[in-house]
Amino acid sequence: xxxxxxxxxxxxxxxxxxxxxxxxxxxxxxxxxxxxxxxxxxxxxxxxxxxxxxxxxxxxxxxxxxxxxxxxxxxxxxxxxxxxxxxxxxxxxxxxxxxxxxxxxxxxxxxxxxxxxxxxxxxxxxxxxxxxxxxxxxxxxxxxxxxxxxxxxxxxxxxxxxxxxxxxxxxxxxxxxxxxxxxxxxxxxxxxxxxxxxxxxxxxxxxxxxxxxxxxxxxxxxxxxxxxxxxxxxxxxxxxxxxxxxxx
Numbered sequence: 001x002x003x004x005x006x007x008x009x010x011x012x013x014x015x016x017x018x019x020x021x022x023x024x025x026x027x028x029x030x031x032x033x034x035x036x037x038x039x040x041x042x043x044x045x046x047x048x049x050x051x052x053x054x055x056x057x058x059x060x061x062x063x064x065x066x067x068x069x070x071x072x073x074x075x076x077x078x079x080x081x082x083x084x085x086x087x088x089x090x091x092x093x094x095x096x097x098x099x100x101x102x103x104x105x106x107x108x109x110x111x112x113x114x115x116x117x118x119x120x121x122x123x124x125x126x127x128x129x130x131x132x133x134x135x136x137x138x139x140x141x142x143x144x145x146x147x148x149x150x151x152x153x154x155x156x157x158x159x160x161x162x163x164x165x166x167x168x169x170x171x172x173x174x175x176x177x178x179x180x181x182x183x184x185x186x187x188x189x190x191x192x193x194x195x196x197x198x199x200x201x202x203x204x205x206x207x208x209x210x211x212x213x214x215x216x217x218x219x220x221x222x223x224x225x226x227x228x229x230x231x232x233x234x235x236x237x238x239x240x241x242x243x244x245x246x247x248x
Contacts (some may be wrong), residue, residue: 010228012081012139016041016071018060018124021049023198024143025086027220028196035224041075062087062120065127072127079131082227085124085142089116090161098158117164118171125175129188137185139227140175143237144168144190144246153246168230169238169248176236187230188237192246193219216239 015032019025020042026049029042033054047059058074060067089112091097095226096109121142133139147158148165169190176188195212196219214222222241229243238246 006037010137011035012037014039014041014078014080015082015084016043016075016080016128017084017086018043019086019088020044020057021046022086022130023216024193024219025084025198026050027216028086028223029083029215030142031220039078039080041071041080055065057238062116065123068123069127072131075131079133080128081136082139083124083128083132083141084139084227085121086144087116087120088145089113095213098161100157102159105159110163113160114164114167117161118167121168121229122171125171129175129179132179132183134183137232138187139230140179140186140188141171141191141223141227142168142189144172144192146192146240148190148238149247167217172246173236174236180232180235185232187227187232187235189227189230189234189236190246191223191226192238192240193223194241 015037017025017029017032017040020029021044029040029050030041033052035226038054039056041058042050043058043060045059045061047057049057058071060071092109092112096106099105125140129140132140146152146164147162148169150166153162172188172190178185179188194214196214196216198216219241226239226241226243229241240246
């Protein structure tokens with residue numbers, strides 16, 4: 001990764017964060033505000049968090065394209081320079097968790113995971129990539145996961161989650177190639193935040209080695225530093241919280 005800038009010079013004037021009521025999303029909003037971002041479009045299903053003069057709350061639903069389109073239309077007069085998708089699901093609300101064996105694959109559960117982890121972010125890209133500025137550096141980033149790497153997969157299992165993140169990583173590569181034709185300074189990337197102390201990881205925290213669980217505010221700071229250091233040459237890749245490229 002070629003580092004090209006650091007805070008505050010690389011801080012966007014405006015940003016949109018999808019998933020602002022979640023652990024990482026809320027921390028990202030707060031970290032952007034602390035670093036001087038003037039306008040932060042903070043999106044959640046409820047549309048009520050966070051609160052402050054920099055924030056412009058909006059509502060969206062990953063399974064409702066009309067809500068995403070409506071959010072994009074509302075931002076046309078003040079479009080974000082950075083778009084960060086801080087959403088994702090590992091365990092479904094009904095308790096259905098990642099499959100440890102192919103014998104436990106359920107079509108409906110898999111479709112739900114793909115809808116939230118892959119199709120939803122793709123719809124956000126559909127409506128928000130056109131809003132990104134063409135005349136300066138811009139960023140579109142989505143939370144991915146190291147387990148979405150095909151070449152780095154030595155354990156198997158977690159079929160729906162792995163597949164959804166692998167598909168997301170492919171979309172990121174596709175979007176980067178397409179955007180480079182019209183937005184030469186665009187940076188389209190996936191981000192692996194590590195294991196963050198959040199509802200997503202909570203069911204799996206018991207067996208983690210000491211020191212591996214990262215607080216949301218620290219994770220947010222790590223991710224923003226990574227984004228600040230990327231260049232258009234990095235577009236299409238997936239990077240971890242330390243700025244290292246995750247293999248495809």
